[in-house]
Amino acid sequence: MTDDISFEISLFVEHGREQEAVDFYSSAFGAIVVEPYSLDGVLMGFAMRFGAMPVAVAGSNPRREENPSYGGPFFPKAAGSVSAIFTLIVGDIECAMQRAIEAGAVTRDVVQVDVLGRRVASIFDPFGHIWALVERRAETVTLAA
The missing domain is CATH 3.10.180.10 (2,3-Dihydroxybiphenyl 1,2-Dioxygenase, domain 1)
Known part of the structure; x- marks a missing residue:
């Protein structure tokens, strides 16, 4: 391993519940929003920090949910x-x-x-x-x- 490796978790919730998730993680654990991210004007998730740990909170892709053969990640x-x-x-x-x-x-x-x-x-x-x-x-x- 080299020093240039870092680690981040991507935590998936049901699409449309991204803001609710961020509100929960902020209230429950004191997580901090770094920035929201969207695609074509639709909120997709948030970059957050749980202490020093970067965590992406994102909505599960509904198209992948409709066709599980695409593979996850799922909520x-x-x-x-x-x-x-x-x-x-x-x-x-x-x-x-x-x-x-x-x-x-x-x-x-x-x-x-x-x-x-x-x-x-x-x-x-x-x-x-x-x-x-x-x-x-x-x-x-x-x-x-």
Whole structure:
């Protein structure tokens, strides 16, 4: 690998729900809109940042939906019918869960301790995607004797 490689996620929602998705991700997770993009005057999606991570939020192409032989990407047709889980590292998991639920998410797993000793929870966003929330561990400081 070289230093010129970067990574971006493209998250697809049902066409026509792009603005709703951006509003949810901004309210629930504090994501920031970098810029909207359109094609022939029709809103197609948004470039966003979730912390330092660039994420494109786009509407699934209706023509591809009508003819699945074209192949995806498609939006989730039911909560959790996805092939990936998005993980957010948060400072306060209760606060993060509350913000997401108030913005329209549904609880998938309540706050609990996982096998690695981390506090975790998960939600379904209003578009069917699964988000795992992992609480950032406090830094441990060791003092030299």
